[in-house]
Amino acid sequence: MEKELYKIIVRPLFSEKTTGLRDSKNIYCFQVDKQATKQDVKEALKKIYNVNIVKCNIVNVPGKKKRRRFVEGRTSSWKKAYVKLKQGEKIDIGV
DSSP states (O other): HHHHHHHEEEEESSHHHHHHHHHHHHHEEEOOOTTOOHHHHHHHEEEHHHHOOOEEEEEOOOOEEEEEETTEEEEEEEEEEEEOOOOOOOOOOOO
């Protein structure tokens, strides 16, 4: 069961936008499995980090077209989740 939880949550995302959201609105951002639903993400984060989740939004990020000389291709698409925690709670994600 534990291994499946870590398959749902792939990794936390760090950028200027996600850092600002984390500091101002207590919203954390994670890359999640492409088949994960909002309920899957909520349950996994609750069991892994022991936090209460108020809201969860999921975004499908499409792959981008890339070109290397004469060969065209695409990067893979992925899914990310924005998770709002209950007031006063934190997740220590190593930043």
